[in-house]
Amino acid sequence: MKKPELLVTPSSVDDIERLSEAGADAFLVGEEHFGLRLAGEFKREDVKESIKIAHAKNKKVYVAMNALYHNDRVEDLADYIAFLQLVEADAIVFGDPAVLMTVKEVAPNMKLHWNTETTATNWYTCNYWGRKGAKRAVLAREINLDAVLETKEHAEVEIEVQIHGMTSMFQSKRMLIGNYYRYQGKNLKIERHGKEEALYLYDPERDNRYPIFEDVNGTHIMSPNDICMIDELDELLDAEIDSVKIEGILKSPDYNEKVVSLYRKAIDVYTENPDEYFNIKDNLYAEIEAIQPKNRKLDTGFFFKETVY
Amino acid sequence: MAIENISTVKDGKRVIVKKPELLAPAGNLEKLKIAVRYGADAVYIGGQEFGLRSNADNFSIEEMREGVEFARQYGAKIYVTTNIYAHNENMDGLEEYLQAIEDAGVTGIIVADPLIIETCKRVAPRLEVHLSTQQSVTNWKAVQFWKEEGLDRVVLARETSHEEIKQIKEHVDVEIESFIHGAMCISYSGRCVLSNHMTARDSNRGGCCQSCRWDYDLMKQTDDANYPDIPMFSEQDAPFAMSPKDLNLILSIPKMIDIGIDCLKIEGRMKSIHYVATVVSVYRKVIDAYCEDPDHFEVKKEWIDELDKCANRDTAPAFYEGTPGYQEQMYGNHSKKTNYVFAGLVLDYDTQTGIATIQQRNHFKPGDKIEFFGPDIQGFSQTAGTIWDDSGNEIDAARHPLQIVKMKVDQQVFPYNMMRKELKWQ
Numbered sequence: 001m002k003k004p005e006l007l008v009t010p011s012s013v014d015d016i017e018r019l020s021e022a023g024a025d026a027f028l029v030g031e032e033h034f035g036l037r038l039a040g041e042f043k044r045e046d047v048k049e050s051i052k053i054a055h056a057k058n059k060k061v062y063v064a065m066n067a068l069y070h071n072d073r074v075e076d077l078a079d080y081i082a083f084l085q086l087v088e089a090d091a092i093v094f095g096d097p098a099v100l101m102t103v104k105e106v107a108p109n110m111k112l113h114w115n116t117e118t119t120a121t122n123w124y125t126c127n128y129w130g131r132k133g134a135k136r137a138v139l140a141r142e143i144n145l146d147a148v149l150e151t152k153e154h155a156e157v158e159i160e161v162q163i164h165g166m167t168s169m170f171q172s173k174r175m176l177i178g179n180y181y182r183y184q185g186k187n188l189k190i191e192r193h194g195k196e197e198a199l200y201l202y203d204p205e206r207d208n209r210y211p212i213f214e215d216v217n218g219t220h221i222m223s224p225n226d227i228c229m230i231d232e233l234d235e236l237l238d239a240e241i242d243s244v245k246i247e248g249i250l251k252s253p254d255y256n257e258k259v260v261s262l263y264r265k266a267i268d269v270y271t272e273n274p275d276e277y278f279n280i281k282d283n284l285y286a287e288i289e290a291i292q293p294k295n296r297k298l299d300t301g302f303f304f305k306e307t308v309y
Numbered sequence: 310m311a312i313e314n315i316s317t318v319k320d321g322k323r324v325i326v327k328k329p330e331l332l333a334p335a336g337n338l339e340k341l342k343i344a345v346r347y348g349a350d351a352v353y354i355g356g357q358e359f360g361l362r363s364n365a366d367n368f369s370i371e372e373m374r375e376g377v378e379f380a381r382q383y384g385a386k387i388y389v390t391t392n393i394y395a396h397n398e399n400m401d402g403l404e405e406y407l408q409a410i411e412d413a414g415v416t417g418i419i420v421a422d423p424l425i426i427e428t429c430k431r432v433a434p435r436l437e438v439h440l441s442t443q444q445s446v447t448n449w450k451a452v453q454f455w456k457e458e459g460l461d462r463v464v465l466a467r468e469t470s471h472e473e474i475k476q477i478k479e480h481v482d483v484e485i486e487s488f489i490h491g492a493m494c495i496s497y498s499g500r501c502v503l504s505n506h507m508t509a510r511d512s513n514r515g516g517c518c519q520s521c522r523w524d525y526d527l528m529k530q531t532d533d534a535n536y537p538d539i540p541m542f543s544e545q546d547a548p549f550a551m552s553p554k555d556l557n558l559i560l561s562i563p564k565m566i567d568i569g570i571d572c573l574k575i576e577g578r579m580k581s582i583h584y585v586a587t588v589v590s591v592y593r594k595v596i597d598a599y600c601e602d603p604d605h606f607e608v609k610k611e612w613i614d615e616l617d618k619c620a621n622r623d624t625a626p627a628f629y630e631g632t633p634g635y636q637e638q639m640y641g642n643h644s645k646k647t648n649y650v651f652a653g654l655v656l657d658y659d660t661q662t663g664i665a666t667i668q669q670r671n672h673f674k675p676g677d678k679i680e681f682f683g684p685d686i687q688g689f690s691q692t693a694g695t696i697w698d699d700s701g702n703e704i705d706a707a708r709h710p711l712q713i714v715k716m717k718v719d720q721q722v723f724p725y726n727m728m729r730k731e732l733k734w735q
Contacts, residue, residue, distance in 0.1 A: 068445055068447050068466070068468075068497055068500075069447060069448045069450075069451075070447045070448055070468075070469070070473055071447075071448045071449055071473050071476045071477070073448075074448045074449065074450050077450075096447075096448070096451055097450070097451045097454035097455070098448050098450035098451045098454070100454065101450050101451075101453065101454050102450065116499075116500070117500065118394070118499060118500055118501075118502055118513065119394045119421075119422070119499055119513070121394045121395065121396045121422075121513070122394075122395050122396055122397050122399070122400065122422070122424055123397060124395075124400065124423070124424040124427075125394075125395075125422055125423045125424045128423040128424070128427065129423070140394075141502075142502050142505045142511065142513075143396060147396060147397050147398070150397050151397065169501070169502050169503050169505075169506050170496050170500070170501045170502070170503050170521070171496055171497050171500045171501070172495050172496045172497065172551070173468045173497065173628070173632070174495065174553075174632070174633055174638075175632075175634075176495075176551055176638075177527070179634055179635035179638055180527060180541075180542075180549050180550075180635070180640075181541075182634065182635045183547075183635040183638070183640055184542065184543075184546050197529065198529060198530040198532075199527060199528065199529055199530070199541065200527075200528050200529075200530060200538075201525035201526065201527060201528075201549060202525060202526040202527075202528050203507070203523075203525055204526070206507065208507075209528070209530075210525075212527075218497075221503070223506055224506070294530070294534050295530065302505070305509060306509065307505055307509050307510060307511040307514075307516065308509065308510055308511070308516060309393075309510055309511040309514035309515045309516030
């Protein structure tokens with residue numbers, strides 16, 4: 001059985017070493033000027049350093065360029081892509097076709113992963129972006145396990161699936177936190193309310209807490225629970241999903257290190273001895289549950305949930 | 310690339326030769342006909358599958374055909390929204406559906422998912438394909454991509470500004486459509502799954518339950534589990550909200566025409582015939598007046614007031630004129646009372662007696678202040694006089710929905726003119 005790539009989002013260059021030791025195969029890094037909702041801010045020097053460290057350990061580094069660009073930032077794409085080619089990034093993650101167009105112009109051999117977060121909902125469209133040049137599609141989190149498996153069966157591109165952590169629910173270009181403060185009459189200066197402020201929206205009807213933060217791309221609202229599929233990996237692994245992702249945003253390096261090591265173990269055990277995986281999976285789940293931060297429950301996202309419309 | 314020349318000089322006077330298409334929404338056949346009668350150049354409708362607004366009335370293929378035939382008499386076009394992000398399970402029936410739309414004589418479809426774009430090109434090639442705002446296209450290079458993919462038109466993200474759209478028109482020669490009026494997502498369209506998480510309804514397949522318009526408490530988390538989290542508001546503050554004021558670009562229409570935007574779009578397939586009639590007729594007047602004499606054009610106050618008569622929320626120009634701040638959102642009470650209500654639809658008028666036959670749409674009675682408007686009259690107001698039922702009996706009020714009544718009117722009216730009643734708020 002082919003092992004999937006175990007992909008994680010580090011919060012700093014220092015994490016690359018730790019998370020590699022813990023068993024990660026690949027990293028997603030980037031800066032908010034080009035990428036969305038990153039676990040850490042990696043400026044060009046950091047990206048270069050991360051790639052150096054990772055490549056020495058035979059690990060991969062992908063760089064996020066999945067923002068929605070307005071005209072003013074389109075001008076910056078070519079230079080950044082040329083830089084990523086120079087430092088030998090393993091792939092660029094994009095959502096906006098402007099990136100695809102620019103990669104064709106300045107770095108036609110650069111690998112591309114298609115990820116808009118919400119719109120990779122059927123296999124045809126994954127293959128469509130494959131025909132346009134993407135090597136991989138990152139599936140929307142809002143489709144269920146059957147749809148994931150069916151998509152993998154029909155896919156002509158690699159398929160990446162998030163199996164752990166927070167997901168994005170919403171992006172607005174407006175500064176919704178700052179606007180609220182200004183409406184209240186406080187905080188009249190324009191400033192961003194970033195991830196470090198640990199703000200959330202409380203929804204009393206559902207007793208849910210949705211993390212919210214602002215950055216250069218606007219306001220982001222995140223899911224109330226963390227996906228945790230460590231005890232439900234068998235079908236994903238049987239289907240040979242190409243990459244499984246642990247989202248590290250808004251989590252500590254210690255937490256991410258521990259979670260990566262537990263998934264590493266789960267994947268290795270299942271691929272070598274499936275029966276043994278079924279013996280240990282509840283314990284692996286319990287180990288994650290034990291380190292969950294305050295207010296963050298675990299669930300299985302949409303893998304086993306039906307949506308209507 | 311320069312923007313094409315949109316004006317010419319005729320008899321010593323500059324006139325606009327490139328008039329944008331005025332595109333209106335319609336949730337059913339009645340609304341479609343009203344939109345066309347009131348001056349829409351094109352109408353977009355939803356079918357029973359593959360479109361957002363799964364809880365709107367929506368059109369059967371037969372109704373689409375009837376709508377197309379009706380619109381054709383006025384030289385108007387019909388587009389069908391098929392702008393879901395499809396899941397694997399939605400692929401069945403797509404080809405037949407697109408072929409049926411094409412056979413019904415529809416001009417084009419509005420679409421987000423490449424699955425539907427490519428299927429349409431393969432099985433229904435006579436349909437134009439317009440890229441939906443659900444793709445949130447925000448830059449010229451992305452527009453270039455979709456042009457190269459063979460799309461006929463791109464509907465831009467509602468987050469694009471005047472300057473950005475101008476640059477897009479300068480860089481790419483493809484039809485551009487932009488919203489001018491109506492409700493808006495506060496998120497980038499297609500990038501919001503709040504409904505999925507909160508109610509298990511898929512926002513990108515038409516199930517959106519507008520979770521963004523609910524109230525929330527903004528809290529700050531404390532690190533220590535023993536300390537409660539901190540509310541970022543005081544007791545007298547309204548709760549955190551993300552409700553945007555509705556879009557209203559009446560003042561920006563000349564600028565939009567000047568940069569050659571090809572289609573100006575009104576939102577609202579769920580809205581009433583009164584809303585559609587009012588908004589379409591106002592923008593029709595603005596576009597026509599500007600194109601006829603751009604150098605002496607001014608937006609009339611009566612047009613702005615007229616739009617207010619069908620508004621149930623405050624409005625703002627949103628991103629077209631810069632990044633919206635808190636003044637362009639609503640906190641606390643999100644609704645707004647208009648001073649007018651749609652009271653009746655004119656069915657007939659007797660030129661001999663000056664008596665109109667009216668279908669009741671809201672309670673009205675003698676003494677009420679009423680006004681009439683329509684595509685073929687100058688609006689006028691009067692006081693309601695004696696009202697008779699359809700058997701000629703005098704009645705004290707028109708109280709029943711869709712009741713047919715007669716009433717003397719001060720000026721000539723025509724079928725499909727509308728009557729509003731002014732409300733007296735205490």
